[in-house]
Amino acid sequence: MQVKFNAIVAAAATLFAGATMAQEMVVKIGHVGPVSGAQAHYGKDNENGARMAIDDLNKKGVTIGGKKVKLELVAEDDAADPKQGTAAAQKLCDAKVNGVVGHLNSGTTIPASTVYNQCGIPHITPSATNPKLTQQGYKTTFRMLANDNALGAGLALYAADTLKLKKVAIIDDRTAYGQGVAEVFKKTAASKGIQVVDEQFTTDKATDFMAILTAIKSKAPDGIFYGGMDPQAGPMLRQMEQLGMANVKFFGGDGICTAKLAELSGGAKTLGNVVCAEGGASLDKMPGGKAWKADYDKRYPNQFQVYSPYTYDAVHVLVAAMQAANSADPKVYLPKLASINYQGVTAKVAFEADGELKNPAMTLYVYKDGKKSPLN
Template sequence: MSFKTKMIPLAGAIAFAFAGAAAAQDLVVKIGHVGPISGAIAHLGKDNENGAKMAIEELNAKGVMIGGKKAKFELLAEDDGADPKQGTTVAQKLVDAKVNGVIGHLNSGTTIPASKIYNDAGIVQISPSATNPKYTQQGFKGAFRVVANDGQLGGTLGRFAVQINKAKKVAVIDDKTAYGEGVAAEFIKGAKGKGAEVVVQEHTTDKSTDFSAILTTIKAKNPDVIFFGGMDAVAGPMLRQMKALGITAKFMGGDGICTADLVKLADNGIGEGQVVCAEAGGVLDAQKKINDDWKAAFKKKFGVEVQIYAPYVYDSVMVMVEAMKAAKSAEPAKYLPELKKIKYKGVTGDISFDDKGDIKDGTLTLYTYKGGKRELLQVVK
């Protein structure tokens, strides 16, 4: 065998080894995402997951550098089924996978119990949608949210019920979840603070489909407004049954019902301007085009309209990575200080956090439904 024929495979081996060494220098960054991909609100969980996918794909396309290394982002997506027990199980799974951070969960009822698991493991968590104040009141250093909490959300809706809808008597229903009970309690505070009377308070579950007994009791009290603390999968059938019983009261709820799918879920029970809901976030006029363009790109990519939270998930991923870049590290303990002081302009607006991990100057967006579509009423701070 000649010297030349010996050198060709050797050169190839050297080139292959060099390429392998270069690839080994890439920094693999694992970002977990958790939401309900199964169950009654799977459409909301998938919306969230798509927001995370969009962010991860963009980051990998950009070739982001962290601490002098090219970052390769991996999305570890889990399904919590909106169930607290399942939520803690998948939280531990992500901890065992040694993720660099978690975006989620969607529901307050899953976010709160999972947050202890992430905290104990020293993993940073940003929820794009959990609004119960208890989440950030636990004192966990790595717990953040990018939306307003129930105090702002429910309180604003309670005041709106009286000031705009001129309600004197209100009925309140909640679904017994951490989110439903929390937002309903804050609504009651806001409404009572403006002089309204709570004539009846009822409870259901997040899996109920028959509300005839509850609604019959409420009808007898003749309220001006019915407030529901829960999600759209329950609110839709409730609205249909309200129409069947001839209840014409305004129907109000938080971000859990404020979705694109509510029209389909309520069918002919949606009414014209009967429903008023609030999104626990929102963009002011200066940010609107950026947000609209992002939603258009989302629809082009996935073939569906944004339900509600996808832009907040996208921003959550981006703000976490921005902190990693500033810290020159994807290790939670190293980028956490940068996240605490971050000032980031996202598609949902300006993002920075207070000492508890709540978003500063959180906005709310009030909507109604007309002509089978969700219609903006106003953005408030």
């Protein structure tokens, strides 16, 4: 009799466990960034932020439409290459992920956004800043921070109004991001009466800038604006010092505005001449920045760069929209994402009709004693 009773209990437990598992819904969030190549430090930082959000939400417990949810991160590498970016986007579409956070670069995000639009999956970039991204009119595209119009213009206004510079040279790496931010800086600088004495071009793979810096030096600029990323900006600063350009200011957008720039510049004194801009508040001024950063550093020591707070918030925003819609189906929750009002770590997140962040902050940074420090 006891054996029969135990068998009934075991069968009931199995049925209950099966019912619980059937009720649990798996929701997949894609993340794409360069986790290989020269920009891997950015990509890993971004992926860490997304992974941290998934872990925190799973720990807290998420329900959507009355069903318990298990969130899963589907992470892809685009190596900062546009072709790999679109291939990764298609892979996520084929995997039927419920939403995407990424990509890092404008050059990968812009072509990938077409893929996401075609398969109807919402994506939020935490870091791609070229204005063209949201000018395509895709309802599936959203941005978590200020675009290049704010960054390039803010730096040019600082160069003109605060530093009173008269002559600048411009270098860009010919990527969608580098060209975009450099063009905005150039136009704004010219409108403020700064003379653009030279324009030079490089690539996002180059490491030797002696020829273009020598050409620029002959024009005697007060400052150089570089549109590109820190793997090029670091060596550029070293080579500027070697060429005796120790008094020339060096400007750049969020692509160079990293903790790693100090290491990549190899202790060059020219690091002290850097003024860079980020689309967002400094960590200390973010609503939840200090506590979040302390938590991040415990989980991922010495890996923080720039954008991981935005990937963290982007995951939360996607999930909040799903909860508001009682559905993880992209078609169903997309309107809720468009009208979201979410208090995140980085800011209060709400989007304009074109997917741009409403009222984005911008922060200028300098490097004091080798450490990145906010100016405002």
